[in-house]
Structures are given as C-alpha cells and as structure tokens.
Amino acid sequence: MQPAPGGPVEVARSESARGELVLRERREGGPAVLELRANGVFVMDTAETTTERALASAALALVDEPRTVLVGGLGLGFTLQEVLTDPRVERCTVVEIEESLVGWLRDGTVPHGPALLADERVQVVVADIAVALAAAGAASYDLVLLDVDNGPGYLVHDANAALYREPFLDTVRRVVRPGGAVVVWSADEAPELERALTAVFGDAEARPHGVSLQERDEHYWLYVARVPAGT
Known part of the structure; x- marks a missing residue:
C-alpha cells in the first residue's frame, strides 16, 4: 500500500524478541522528521x-x-x-x-x-x-x-x-x-x-x-x- 500524500514513509523496520521497531519519516512543511515507534507506540522523533x-x-x-x-x-x-x-x-x-x-x-x-x-x-x-x-x-x-x-x-x-x-x-x-x-x-x-x-x-x-x-x-x-x- 502506498502512503497517503504527505503521510509518514517507513524508513526501516526490525523484529526482535520484544516485538516490532519502526523508523518512519514524515514531512511537516520543513525538513524531514524521523519518528521511532515500538510495537506501534510513539517513542520519540527528531522534531x-x-x-x-x-x-x-x-x-x-x-x-x-x-x-x-x-x-x-x-x-x-x-x-x-x-x-x-x-x-x-x-x-x-x-x-x-x-x-x-x-x-x-x-x-x-x-x-x-x-x-x-x-x-x-x-x-x-x-x-x-x-x-x-x-x-x-x-x-x-x-x-x-x-x-x-x-x-x-x-x-x-x-x-x-x-x-x-x-x-x-x-x-x-x-x-x-x-x-x-x-x-x-x-x-x-x-x-x-x-x-x-x-x-x-x-x-x-x-x-x-x-x-x-x-x-x-x-x-x-x-x-x-x-x-x-x-x-
């Protein structure tokens, strides 16, 4: 499935014994923002x-x-x-x-x-x-x-x-x-x-x-x- 225009784009993903770790990139009208999620839960971002x-x-x-x-x-x-x-x-x-x-x-x-x-x-x-x-x-x-x-x-x-x-x-x-x-x-x-x-x-x-x-x-x-x- 393609991301919606302007929506987050997956950059990297991994699986471990603790579950899923995903790094996404989103655009907010400025520099790209990286966002880290663990098991679907927002952890932190670069904004x-x-x-x-x-x-x-x-x-x-x-x-x-x-x-x-x-x-x-x-x-x-x-x-x-x-x-x-x-x-x-x-x-x-x-x-x-x-x-x-x-x-x-x-x-x-x-x-x-x-x-x-x-x-x-x-x-x-x-x-x-x-x-x-x-x-x-x-x-x-x-x-x-x-x-x-x-x-x-x-x-x-x-x-x-x-x-x-x-x-x-x-x-x-x-x-x-x-x-x-x-x-x-x-x-x-x-x-x-x-x-x-x-x-x-x-x-x-x-x-x-x-x-x-x-x-x-x-x-x-x-x-x-x-x-x-x-x-």
Missing part, C-alpha cells in the same frame, strides 16, 4: 528533542565532575548528544537493547548517528540495562541517565516495569559513585517511582518538564536522586 536534552542537562548540573556517564537507552541519540557537549565528560557508555537501532545510527539511516557514535568518548553496549548494570563494577559512574521506556505508567514493554522498582534501583545505586546522581525519565507523574527512589537513595525529587509534542502541550517528568559525597 521535539527537548526532553531528551533536558534529561542530560539536568543530570549534568547535579554533579561537579561528571567524568563517567551511563545512558540507558540510545533512542535517536539526543540524550547522548547533549551529554557529549559537556567538556567535563571523559567517557559515556550507552546501553541499548535493540541492536537494529544501534545499527541505524551507525550506518546513517539516522543521519546524525555516525558522527555521534564515532566520538572517541562513546562506548555502545548492546544489552538489557539490568544485565549491563549487574555486571558493572561498584561506583563505576558519576551519572546514570535512564530513558529505556515511557515510565512506569505507560510501558511499551511490560517487562520494563522492574526498572522502576527498588531491586533494580538498588543495582543503580551500587554503580553510582559518591557525589553522583541518577535521573529517570517518565512520560507522566509517577509517585511510585519517587517513593522507590527515596527508599533506595534516601531522597528523590520530581521535576516536571513542559513540551509541545505534535502541537499538543505535554508535561514529562524527570526523577532525580543523588548519592551523598563521602558515602
């Missing part, structure tokens, strides 16, 4: 990137020396891109479970991807974030940024519910250095996530972030927790 950038900038502002950063979820690369604008960052590990998504950025299907992943500070790990963090050494990172799903209330993959609960957050706490921080992105207010972070880290903060998404005003949320220095 509205402020929340991905805010995730990085909010985290970087929390730490005096964010030399080593872990980003959970590559997406279309905008969180990583913002992290790399900070000259204090010496190494950024990106953990992404979908190998095809990494490939689309590496091969230029996502046009800004090759230059982004070629940065010598970047290491990409294709793995489940829970597995990757369980294998990481204690106090490995100054910052952990998690954007692997739409938050506990709007999951694309039901198995990701565990990533917003205390056992996994305990693992996150273990890999964050004293004086470091973790920031978790959520599509909606998630008081249960704030409670879980507070239980693990001793304190947590919910920060609303307003955006315009496809001509709709939305509020996304950043959940922030810190590891006190000297602990």
Whole structure:
C-alpha cells in the first residue's frame, strides 16, 4: 500500500524478541522528521528533542565532575548528544537493547548517528540495562541517565516495569559513585517511582518538564536522586 500524500514513509523496520521497531519519516512543511515507534507506540522523533536534552542537562548540573556517564537507552541519540557537549565528560557508555537501532545510527539511516557514535568518548553496549548494570563494577559512574521506556505508567514493554522498582534501583545505586546522581525519565507523574527512589537513595525529587509534542502541550517528568559525597 502506498502512503497517503504527505503521510509518514517507513524508513526501516526490525523484529526482535520484544516485538516490532519502526523508523518512519514524515514531512511537516520543513525538513524531514524521523519518528521511532515500538510495537506501534510513539517513542520519540527528531522534531521535539527537548526532553531528551533536558534529561542530560539536568543530570549534568547535579554533579561537579561528571567524568563517567551511563545512558540507558540510545533512542535517536539526543540524550547522548547533549551529554557529549559537556567538556567535563571523559567517557559515556550507552546501553541499548535493540541492536537494529544501534545499527541505524551507525550506518546513517539516522543521519546524525555516525558522527555521534564515532566520538572517541562513546562506548555502545548492546544489552538489557539490568544485565549491563549487574555486571558493572561498584561506583563505576558519576551519572546514570535512564530513558529505556515511557515510565512506569505507560510501558511499551511490560517487562520494563522492574526498572522502576527498588531491586533494580538498588543495582543503580551500587554503580553510582559518591557525589553522583541518577535521573529517570517518565512520560507522566509517577509517585511510585519517587517513593522507590527515596527508599533506595534516601531522597528523590520530581521535576516536571513542559513540551509541545505534535502541537499538543505535554508535561514529562524527570526523577532525580543523588548519592551523598563521602558515602
């Protein structure tokens, strides 16, 4: 079936154990916009990137020396891109479970991807974030940024519910250095996530972030927790 004039055009598609991942292109009277969907659910696009950038900038502002950063979820690369604008960052590990998504950025299907992943500070790990963090050494990172799903209330993959609960957050706490921080992105207010972070880290903060998404005003949320220095 041909797409309707001006409608989205499929650029790439893959299937994995988690279902279908689709990259589409749409025209909005200007430059082409790439849109990522997982199992038919909108994940992100290249038109509205402020929340991905805010995730990085909010985290970087929390730490005096964010030399080593872990980003959970590559997406279309905008969180990583913002992290790399900070000259204090010496190494950024990106953990992404979908190998095809990494490939689309590496091969230029996502046009800004090759230059982004070629940065010598970047290491990409294709793995489940829970597995990757369980294998990481204690106090490995100054910052952990998690954007692997739409938050506990709007999951694309039901198995990701565990990533917003205390056992996994305990693992996150273990890999964050004293004086470091973790920031978790959520599509909606998630008081249960704030409670879980507070239980693990001793304190947590919910920060609303307003955006315009496809001509709709939305509020996304950043959940922030810190590891006190000297602990």
